[in-house]
Structure formats: structure tokens, C-alpha cells
Amino acid sequence: MNLKEEMKAMSQQVDAALAQWLPDSDVFPAVIHDAMRYSVFAGGKKLRPVLVLAACHAVGGVQEEVLPAAAALEMIHTYSLIHDDLPAMDDDDLRRGRPTNHKVYGEAVAVLAGDALLTRAFGVLAEAGMASARRDPARAALYLQVAQEVAEASGTLGMIGGQVVDMESEDKQIDMEIMEYIHRHKTGALIRVSLRVGALLGGGSAEQLAALTTYGEHLGLAFQITDDLLDIQGDEAKLGKPVGSDEKNQKSTYPSLLGIDGARQAAEQAMADALAALESFDEGAQVLRELARYLLVREN
Amino acid sequence: MNLKEEMKAMSQQVDAALAQWLPDSDVFPAVIHDAMRYSVFAGGKKLRPVLVLAACHAVGGVQEEVLPAAAALEMIHTYSLIHDDLPAMDDDDLRRGRPTNHKVYGEAVAVLAGDALLTRAFGVLAEAGMASARRDPARAALYLQVAQEVAEASGTLGMIGGQVVDMESEDKQIDMEIMEYIHRHKTGALIRVSLRVGALLGGGSAEQLAALTTYGEHLGLAFQITDDLLDIQGDEAKLGKPVGSDEKNQKSTYPSLLGIDGARQAAEQAMADALAALESFDEGAQVLRELARYLLVREN
Numbered sequence: 001m002n003l004k005e006e007m008k009a010m011s012q013q014v015d016a017a018l019a020q021w022l023p024d025s026d027v028f029p030a031v032i033h034d035a036m037r038y039s040v041f042a043g044g045k046k047l048r049p050v051l052v053l054a055a056c057h058a059v060g061g062v063q064e065e066v067l068p069a070a071a072a073l074e075m076i077h078t079y080s081l082i083h084d085d086l087p088a089m090d091d092d093d094l095r096r097g098r099p100t101n102h103k104v105y106g107e108a109v110a111v112l113a114g115d116a117l118l119t120r121a122f123g124v125l126a127e128a129g130m131a132s133a134r135r136d137p138a139r140a141a142l143y144l145q146v147a148q149e150v151a152e153a154s155g156t157l158g159m160i161g162g163q164v165v166d167m168e169s170e171d172k173q174i175d176m177e178i179m180e181y182i183h184r185h186k187t188g189a190l191i192r193v194s195l196r197v198g199a200l201l202g203g204g205s206a207e208q209l210a211a212l213t214t215y216g217e218h219l220g221l222a223f224q225i226t227d228d229l230l231d232i233q234g235d236e237a238k239l240g241k242p243v244g245s246d247e248k249n250q251k252s253t254y255p256s257l258l259g260i261d262g263a264r265q266a267a268e269q270a271m272a273d274a275l276a277a278l279e280s281f282d283e284g285a286q287v288l289r290e291l292a293r294y295l296l297v298r299e300n
Numbered sequence: 301m302n303l304k305e306e307m308k309a310m311s312q313q314v315d316a317a318l319a320q321w322l323p324d325s326d327v328f329p330a331v332i333h334d335a336m337r338y339s340v341f342a343g344g345k346k347l348r349p350v351l352v353l354a355a356c357h358a359v360g361g362v363q364e365e366v367l368p369a370a371a372a373l374e375m376i377h378t379y380s381l382i383h384d385d386l387p388a389m390d391d392d393d394l395r396r397g398r399p400t401n402h403k404v405y406g407e408a409v410a411v412l413a414g415d416a417l418l419t420r421a422f423g424v425l426a427e428a429g430m431a432s433a434r435r436d437p438a439r440a441a442l443y444l445q446v447a448q449e450v451a452e453a454s455g456t457l458g459m460i461g462g463q464v465v466d467m468e469s470e471d472k473q474i475d476m477e478i479m480e481y482i483h484r485h486k487t488g489a490l491i492r493v494s495l496r497v498g499a500l501l502g503g504g505s506a507e508q509l510a511a512l513t514t515y516g517e518h519l520g521l522a523f524q525i526t527d528d529l530l531d532i533q534g535d536e537a538k539l540g541k542p543v544g545s546d547e548k549n550q551k552s553t554y555p556s557l558l559g560i561d562g563a564r565q566a567a568e569q570a571m572a573d574a575l576a577a578l579e580s581f582d583e584g585a586q587v588l589r590e591l592a593r594y595l596l597v598r599e600n
Contacts, residue, residue, distance in 0.1 A: 023456060029464040032456050083415060086388075088407035107388035108467055111411065115383060116456045118415065122422040123451030129444045140440035144429045147447065151423030156323060156332050156416045164329040167408055 003290040007050055010287075013063070014049040015041065017071040021124045035105040035113035036120075040078050042096045047223075048073040050291075051194040055212050058278075058285040061202020068128035069146060069197050072121040076154050077190060079117035082110055084163065118154075122147060146197050153193035162186025174252045187227075188220035195219075211277050215288060218274035222295050225267040228253035232260065235299060271296055303590040307350055310587075313363070314349040315341065317371040321424045335405040335413035336420075340378050342396045347523075348373040350591075351494040355512050358578075358585040361502020368428035369446060369497050372421040376454050377490060379417035382410055384463065418454075422447060446497050453493035462486025474552045487527075488520035495519075511577050515588060518574035522595045525567040528553035530599070532560065538599045571596055 018040055025034045049070035056066040085092040085100040086107060092100050102110035129143025152158055162185025169178060195216035199209045231246045232255055246253050254263040274292040278285045318340055325334045349370035356366040385392040385400040386407060392400050402410035429443025452458055462485025469478060495516035499509045531546045532555055546553050554563040574592040578585045 027456075029456070029461050029468065031468070032460065032464045036456075079415075083411055086411065088386075088388075088411060109464070111383055111386065111388060112460050112464060115379075115414070115418065116460045118418055119451050119455040119460065123448055123455060126444045126448035126451060130441065130448060133441045133444065137437075137441065140444055141430065141433045141437065143444060144426045144433065144440055148423060148426035148430060151419050151426060155419040155423060156327075156329070156336075160332065160412050160416045160419065161329050164332045164409070164412060168329065168331070 003287065003294055006287055007045075007291075010050045010053050011046040013053070013067060014046050014070050014074060017049075017067040018074060021068060021071050022075075022120065031105065031109055032112055032116055035101060035109050036117055038104060039082050039095075039101045039113065040075065040117070042078075042098055044074075044078075044096060046074055048077050048190055048194040051191065051216070051219075051288075052198040054285075054287040054291065055195040055198025055204075056202030057198075058212065058281055058288055059199050059202040059204030059208045060284060061198070061204070065132065066198055066201045068124050069150075069201055070194075072124045072128075073150065073190065073194050073197065075117040075121040075124070076150070076159075079114040079121070080154075080159060080163070080190075082114040082117070086110060089167070122151070125150065142200060146200055149193050149196055149200075153189040158185055158189035158193075159187075162189065169252065171250050172252075176257055179252050179254070179257065183221065183224040184217075187224055188217065191220040191223065192216035207280070211280060212288075215274050215277040215292075218270045218277065219292055219295070222267050222270035222274060222292065225254045225263050225270065226295050226298060228255050229260070229263055229267070230299070267296055303587065303594055306587055306590075307345075310350045310353050311346040313353070313367065314346050314370055314374060317349075317367040318374060321368060321371050322375075322420065331405065331409055332412055332416055335401060335409050336417055338404060339382050339395075339401050339413065340375065340417070342378075342398055344374075344378075344396060346374060348377050348490055348494040351491065351516070351519075351588075352498040354585075354587040354591065355495040355498025355504075356502030357498075358512065358581050358588055359499050359502040359504030359508045360584060361498070361504070365432065366498055366501045368424050369450075369501055370494075372424040372428075373450070373490065373494050373497065375417040375421040375424070376450070376459075379414040379421075380454075380459060380463070380490075382414040382417070386410060389467070422451070425450065442500060446500055449493050449496055449500075453489040458485055458489035458493075459487075462489065469552065471550050472552075476557055479552055479554070479557060483521065483524040484517075487524055488517065491520040491523065492516035507580070511580060512588075515574050515577040515592075518570045518577065519592055519595070522567050522570035522574060522592065525554045525563050525570065526595050526598060528555050529560070529563055529567070535599060567596055 022036055022040065023033045025037055027033050052066050052070035052073060053063060056063060081095060082101045084090050085095055086102055093103055094100065101113055125143060125147045129140060132143060133140035162182050166182045166186055192213060195212040196209060199212045231243055234243050236243055254266060258266060271292045275289060278289055322336055322340065323333045325337055327333050352366050352370035352373060353363060356363060381395060382401045384390050385395055386402055393403055394400060401413055425443060425447045429440060432443060433440035462482050466482045466486055492513060495512040496509060499512045531543055534543050536543055554566060558566060571592045575589060578589055
């Protein structure tokens with residue numbers, strides 16, 4: 001299998017897990033479950049859950065053991081998108097080529113659908129942990145650690161913190177330090193913790209956990225820089241959203257601070273650093289290696 | 301100590317726990333931590349955390365063991381109030397006599413402050429569980445169960461579900477069945493789980509857990525009915541919010557469906573049922589008994 005096929009296979013397994021762990025669309029009160037599924041199954045890349053599965057694979061872990069946690073991370077990512085798109089925040093009408101959640105269900109349901117996905121994510125981690133602990137009591141503490149790390153990565157010292165500083169920086173000239181803070185937190189923290197969750201639940205050693213954490217930090221940076229580049233040079237049809245929004249919003253980005261060539265070089269450096277972190281891994285880390293290379297040439 | 305003094309003492313311990321588990325107001329990015337604390341320390345009754353402590357006390361548990369979970373439940377309650385007050389939801393300007401979160405910090409920060417409190421609540425449960433498991437490994441699974449129950453009570457099959465049906469019922473004539481669904485979920489689920497969390501972490505028996513669950517269900521009902529009555533007969537200055545809003549919003553309430561006398565009788569019956577559930581408990585359940593009686597005469 002090449003990377004595209006591999007990612008597609010993983011993404012289908014994640015979709016199946018999400019379908020299993022989310023209430024059906026017709027469960028009362030139906031509108032909220034429908035709204036949750038609308039955004040979760042909007043055809044995203046499922047990058048975070050794929051990273052969980054790939055990290056688990058890299059340390060020789062069992063995929064079934066990490067699927068619920070992978071689904072939980074996608075729920076958290078999706079909740080953050082729903083809330084980011086709200087009129088009070090970025091006020092976006094389109095996401096992945098479809099109307100945003102509040103455009104379809106109204107603002108009140110969109111706020112609650114985000115809340116519900118975040119809540120469900122921790123419910124899934126707890127339930128999966130209870131099931132795992134019934135097979136092996138020692139795993140209960142591991143799931144508590146996973147929940148703690150996911151909460152930290154999603155909270156005000158992680159993703160939410162990055163979003164706050166991003167909002168505060170709107171229409172302002174910011175320096176490299178603040179921009180790196182934003183990206184390391186707004187998108188980087190969840191990417192980083194996805195790798196840690198896969199390694200932790202997959203039974204990786206402390207060294208493997210550290211190496212995958214480093215990989216995740218560089219991958220998150222490469223992902224963000226290419227995201228900024230796509231906003232300048234991307235194809236709207238392939239992206240599923242308008243390009244040029246950063247410039248329109250006078251947003252400081254890697255290209256605006258480093259120039260396009262400088263940003264591309266920084267992305268290449270980040271990719272090289274990500275690959276270097278995987279040096280001690282065998283073939284099991286092949287998906288992670290290809291993912292890092294793929295980010296540089298992605299079109300959406 | 302009488303009930304007022306007892307509740308005040310408990311509420312001060314909860315405040316201390318909240319202060320300990322929430323990031324300080326000056327931690328970067330300060331605005332979000334300030335916004336979280338603004339609503340958490342707004343002088344509420346702290347009913348849910350007091351119920352956690354009182355249930356723990358009733359089963360002979362150690363208070364220190366449940367304080368973090370008590371704080372987590374107050375964070376979840378507070379997040380739900382911040383989001384409920386948003387313009388897209390109830391659009392309220394005042395809460396407990398002070399400007400609502402979005403009136404002070406703006407809508408975007410208010411959305412994120414709610415998200416952050418919900419996230420932090422599960423982070424606190426996980427951290428407290430890890431600390432407890434270091435003292436006694438068997439407790440890790442118990443904390444997973446607590447997290448699972450709290451997530452369920454706060455999610456679409458609990459509090460959020462009640463909020464959704466409440467919104468859908470606006471400006472509509474609803475029957476008793478729907479109204480009971482709303483209250484059993486919107487406010488009842490979190491009250492009920494507060495008692496369960498106190499009993500579970502306090503080491504209560506299965507019988508004690510069941511009895512406290514029943515108590516919680518009746519208490520939640522009594523609380524809701526008296527809330528409806530206060531909206532008709534209450535004193536704005538004592539309530540810290542305008543009265544008559546249910547009638548203005550053409551909201552179906554216990555008094556509107558049963559009449560004021562009928563509603564008062566229903567509240568008294570709920571209180572009697574709550575007290576009956578405590579029959580097998582000794583003096584340790586005195587605070588819970590007085591709380592049920594207090595609800596009938598409360599003024600805010």
C-alpha cells in the first residue's frame with residue numbers, strides 16, 4: 001500500500017470507530033446528534049487519529065486498543081473547528097467545501113454540538129479505559145494519564161491558549177515568537193498529543209515516547225507552514241475553502257514573516273527534523289515517515 | 301453548625317479547591333484565565349460541589365479525596381451557564397447580579413472560557429485520579445468510572461440534551477412529559493451525578509450509592525420546581541436576576557402546568573421523597589436532609 005491507500009484505510013477504521021462511539025443521528029434529541037455527525041463526517045483528513053494509529057503501529061502496539069482514543073481526538077479537533085467557525089469567532093460560512101455547522105443548524109445548536117463533542121471525547125476515553133482495565137487492571141492508570149495529557153493539550157495551556165492569542169493578534173503586527181506560540185499551541189499541541197497517546201496506549205518505551213513527541217512537534221510545525229503556504233498558493237477547489245484569507249485578515253504567517261522561499265525552507269527543515277526523530281525506528285514507522293514527506297506536497 | 305454555616309464552610313473549601321485547580325489569572329494568556337475565574341467565583345451557591353462533599357460525608361468518606369471532583373463539577377456547571385447566557389442562546393446580560401461573561405469579555409472569549417472550563421474539569425478528574433492511584437492503584441478504575449458518569453450526565457444524554465429540548469420547546473405549549481425530560485436532564489443530571497460522585501469516591505456501598513442517586517433525583521426535581529416558583533414569586537434583589545422571565549418567554553413551567561399551589565405541592569412531595577431515600581443513613585446525612593428542606597424556603 002502507498003501512503004494514500006494506507007491513510008485511507010486508517011481513516012476508514014477511524015470513521016467506523018467514530019460511528020460506533022457517537023450516538024446515532026436519530027437518538028433523541030436528534031438535532032444535536034445529527035449536528036455532531038454532520039461535522040465529524042465532513043470528509044476531513046483525520047490527521048490526528050491517523051497519527052494515533054501510526055504511532056501505535058510504530059511502537060508495535062495493537063490497533064484496536066487505540067481506536068477509541070483516536071476517535072476522541074478527532075471529536076476534539078472537530079469541536080474546535082465548529083466553535084472557531086462561529087460568527088463570534090472567525091465567522092466562516094464554508095468548511096471543507098460545505099456550509100459550516102452553524103450555517104446548517106443555527107448558532108445555538110452549533111455551540112452545543114461543539115460542547116457535546118468535547119464532552120463525548122472524554123466520555124469515550126473513560127469508557128475505553130474501563131473496558132481496557134477489565135482486561136488488565138494496570139491500564140486504568142494509563143488511561144487517566146492519556147485523559148490528563150489530552151485535557152492539557154486541548155486546554156488553555158494548549159489549543160485554547162493558542163486560539164486566544166491568535167484572536168488577540170488579529171490586525172496586529174506580531175513577531176516570530178508570538179506566531180510560534182500560536183501555532184505550537186493552536187494546532188501543534190493536539191498533533192503532538194496524538195502521537196503521545198498512540199505511543200502510550202501502544203505500549204511504547206520512554207525513549208520511543210520521547211522520539212515520537214519530538215517527531216510530533218516538528219510535524220506540527222511543517223503542517224502549519226504548509227497550511228500558510230496553501231492559503232497563498234493553493235487551489236480553492238482542492239482546499240474546499242477560499243484562499244487569501246490570511247492576507248485579507250492581515251494575519252501574520254510564516255510566509256509573511258519569512259517570505260515564500262523562507263517559509264518553504266522552514267517547512268523542509270521541519271520535515272527533516274521530524275524524520276531525524278524517527279531514526280531509531282524500523283519499518284513500523286514508515287507511515288509516519290511518509291506522512292512528513294507528504295505534508296510538503298499536499299494540496300489540501 | 302446550622303445548615304447555612306455548614307454550606308458556607310463547604311463552599312469555602314470548594315472555592316479553595318477551585319482556586320488551586322484553575323490557572324491563576326495572570327498565567328499567559330491571561331484573559332482566558334481571568335474570564336474563567338470571573339464566572340467561577342461569581343458568588344453562586346456551589347450546590348453541586350456541596351452535594352459531592354455531603355454525599356461523601358454521608359457514606360463516611362474522606363473529604364480531601366472528593367474536593368477535586370467537587371471542583372470539576374462546579375467548572376462544568378459554570379461552563380454551561382456561560383454558554384447558556386450567550387446571545388445565540390438565552391442572550392442574558394445579568395447572572396447572579398453581575399454582567400454575564402460575554403458582556404465583560406466579549407462573545408469569543410466567553411465561548412472559549414466555557415470550553416476551557418469543561419476541558420479543565422476532565423483534566424482535574426484525571427489528575428486527581430492519577431494522584432489517588434499513586435496512593436492506591438485500585439482507585440484508578442474508580443476515577444475512570446467517575447469521568448464516564450460525569451461525561452454522560454453532562455452530554456447529549458444528560459445536561460446538553462435537556463438544553464437542546466428546552467430550546468426546541470421555546471414559544472411552544474409543551475406537556476408534562478417533555479417538561480420533565482427537560483428538567484431531569486438540563487439540571488437534574490448534574491445534581492444526580494454529584495451525589496453519585498461523592499458516594500463513589502467516598503467509598504459508599506452499592507446500597508448507599510443507589511439511595512443517594514434516588515435522593516439526588518428527587519432533590520433535582522424539588523430544586524427545579526422551586527426555581528420556577530421563584531421566577532414568579534421571588535425577590536429580584538435577592539435572586540440577582542429579573543423575575544417573570546419564564547412568563548415573558550412563554551415558557552412552560554411547573555406552575556404554568558400545575559398552578560402555583562399544585563407546583564408547591566409537587567415540590568413538597570419531591571422533598572418528602574428525597575428525605576425518604578435517606579432513611580437508612582445516620583447523622584452523617586444531616587446536611588443532605590437539611591438541604592432538601594432548605595430548597596423549599598430558599599429565596600435565591
